[in-house]
Amino acid sequence: IEHNDVDIVAVNDPFIEPHYAAYMLKYDSTHGQFKGxxxxxxxxxxxxxxxxxxxxxxxxxxxxxxxTGAYYVVESTGVFTTT
Structure with a gap:
């Protein structure tokens, strides 16, 4: 979020709503409170x-x-992994 060379233009999370995503970003338990x-x-x-x-x-x-203007899409949930 704080790097000017990468733009995050879209996020997908089928398990939470936008207001909760905002809350989790603002009060991250690992990185602390977001100052922005x-x-x-x-x-x-x-x-x-x-x-x-x-x-x-x-x-x-x-x-x-x-x-969305995305050039690259990163899937990092682990939902689509296979064994």
């Missing part, structure tokens, strides 16, 4: 003036990633 500004507007998070589209899709294929 966080707002929620519908399904958008605004962090330090940058808008991040928040999705709650169980199937990430349903997300119009190209409409």
């Amino acid at each position: 500004e966080i707002k929620v507007d519908g399904n958008d998070l605004t962090v330090n003036g940058k808008t991040i589209r928040f999705h709650m899709e169980k199937d990430p294929a349903n997300i119009p990633w190209s409409e």
